[in-house]
Amino acid sequence: MIKLVVTDLDGTLLNDQHQVPERFWDIATRLLKKGVKLGIATGRPHFSITENFKPLMGHVYAISDNGSFIMYDKKEIMSKALPHEEIAGLVNTSRAVENTYPVLCGKDFWYLESEDKVLLDRVLVFQKNIKIVDDLTKVEDPILKMSVLDLPGAELHSYPHYKPFADRLKVTLGGALWVDVTRKDANKGEALKMLQAINNISAEETLAFGDFMNDYEMMKNAKYSYAMKNAHPVIKETASFITKKDNNEGGVLDVIEALCFNA
Structure with a gap:
């Protein structure tokens, strides 16, 4: 019996226009009435989850920033910020790679040091609360995730430049054009295990969906992945x-x- 359903957003639940399918609302309501726990696990910020899933807030676990932040019913369940001493190195690595833009993702704001339209067009899809600063290395707020917008394509272009950080930080592909860096112990799989522990639900009772490399650990912690x-x-x-x-x-x-209503 499925007791927990967790889904990624972009490329998974959402269509290519980043829209929630209309069928989802009825299905989510039926899941909750049946007592099934529901989670959204995304690289997006918490703001984006609350903005897109307002009717369900208070009933859904919001796992944002690739598992670095979990909220439920306006209560913070978990927060894992990047070590502050790593920020300058991460930002400077992006600065040295052409056609990439570093973005620092805090709890309430995303910080940019460029107002280029190509960057703003991509970022505003996910986060409306942005701050333009002169120097990202001077940002003092806790940072949950550092993302890099890579216009030529992240996997082959900028991702290799972040491998030196992989011994102490989690470096993953958040999408075709994105590299994401979080704490080593911050990923969607660890967040899923926390939800399972809180609700006394096993991996054998968990259904999870994903499409990209930031979903890798989550796929390993659900029988129905x-x-x-x-x-x-x-x-x-x-x-x-x-x-x-x-x-x-x-x-x-x-x-x-098929699995939750017709089984």
């Missing part, structure tokens, strides 16, 4: 199952219907 039809090849290899439909066709919702 589903990679999207459109997922990164490594996620397809890691997950136990693959959805028959992609994120634009409601692949997540079809699986939930």
Whole structure:
């Protein structure tokens, strides 16, 4: 019996226009009425979850910033900030790579040091609360995640430059154009295990969906782990199952219907 459902957003639950499928609201309501716990696990900030899922806030675990921050019913469950002494090195690495933009992701604001339209257009999809600063290395607020917008493509262009940090920080691909860096112990898999522990739910009772490398650990901590039809090849290899439909066709919702209501 499925007791916990956790889904990624972009490339997974959301379509390519970053919209929540209309069918989701009825399915989510039915899950909650059935007593199934529901979680949103994303690289987006907490603000983006509350903005897009207002009708469900108070009933859904909001796992943001790749597992660095968990909120439930306006209460902070967990927060894992990057070591402050690492920030300058991370920012300077991006500055040295052409066509990349570093972004510091705090609890309430995302910090940028450029007002280039290409950056703002990408960032405002995820976070409306932004601050433009002269120097990101001087930001004093706790930072949950450092993201890099990489216009040529993150996996082959900027990602290799962050490998020297991998012995002490979690460096992952957050999307085709994004590199994400968090604390070593901050990822969606660790966040999922925390939800399981809080609710006394096992991995065998957990259903999880993802599409990209920041979902890797989450796929390993759910018996019913589903990679999207459109997922990164490594996620397809890691997950136990693959959805028959992609994120634009409601692949997540079809699986939930089959496993949670028709089983």
